Amino acid sequence: MSSLPQASNRDLRDEIRDYWSDRAATFDDSPGHRITDGAERAAWEALFRRHLGPGEGRALLDLASGTGEISRLCQGLGFSVTGLDWSEPMLARARVKLPGVSFLQADAERTMLPAASMDVIVTRHLVWTLVDPPAAFAEWRRVLKPGGQLLLVDGDFVTPGWITRLVRRLRPETSLTPDRRRHADILSRVYFSQGARADHIARLLADAGFRDIRIDTRLGAIHRAQAASFGLKRSLLRRTEHRYAICARAPLTD
Incomplete structure (x- = not known):
């Protein structure tokens, strides 16, 4: 008797x-994940203040909060922070790091949070992993209060800059580590498999009803502060990548 293949409920979100x-x-x-004290933290704080203004106890949701680095930054800026992540091991580390912050386990594309419950939503390096950005952006708009702010920091991690192309030509990679193969496989199947460009994201945000959308590519202070951790080669590669912040507002009325 031949056995039928077993069906699986796992999907790409589970793999991510x-x-x-x-x-x-x-x-x-x-490097690039933990925000080091000193110049790097000051550069991140300046970026967030530029787009969000003072915290003043406003309710802020840190989506894909990971180990809590952006949550820690925003708490220091005076926001009342809630972190949300899909990975329990990430959350376990965040809870140790920030015992005074509430961390929730949920999918950033399906938060299950009450409507109009947050003044601010922030993300760092989440958008490029989204399976369904239009649905995710509609969900984030639902969770924001009328006039609430969205700030996302991300980049195109697919399209190589000119320095990367030169390095690959001079020293082509012959093989990938298992971890990098796994990362490449996931990247090939997400919505932004061809690269998360800022103008594309801005259009999707507008389609979801966001207003006052601005693209900010002035991340040089962050990149300079990270240079010591990255080393010269990686620092130069990073500066040629398409990295950006995008801020937007939920409409005051539907």
């Missing part, structure tokens, strides 16, 4: 959650 769960133990060890 498991990938980051497996990286949780060493996540803060990677």
Whole structure:
């Protein structure tokens, strides 16, 4: 008797959650993930103040909060922070780091939070992983109060800059590590598999009803502050990538 293949309820979102769960133990060890004290923290604070203004106790949702680095930054800026992440191992580390912050386990595309419950939503390096950005942006608009603010920081991690193209030509990669193969497989199947460009995201945000959408590529202070951790080669590669912040507002009325 031949056996039928077993059906699986796992989908791409589960694979993304498991990938980051497996990286949780060493996540803060990677340059660009942990925000170091001093110049880097000051540069991130300046970016967030530029777009969000003073915290003043406003309710802020940190989507895909990971180990809590952006949550810690926003708490220091005076926001009342809630972190949300799909990975329990990431959340476990965030709760140790920030015992006074509420961290919830949920999918950033399906938060299950009450409507109009947040003044501000922030994300860092989440949008490029989204399976369904139009649905996610509609969900974020639902969760924001009328006139609430959205700030996302992201980049096109697919399209190589000119320095990357030159390095690959001079020293082509012959093989990928298992972790990088896993990352590449996931990246090939997400919505932004061809690269998360700022203008594309801005159009999707407008389609979801967001207003006052602005693209900010002035991230040089952050990149300069990270240079010591990255080293010269990686720092130069990062500066040629398409990285940006996008801020927007939920409409005052539907």
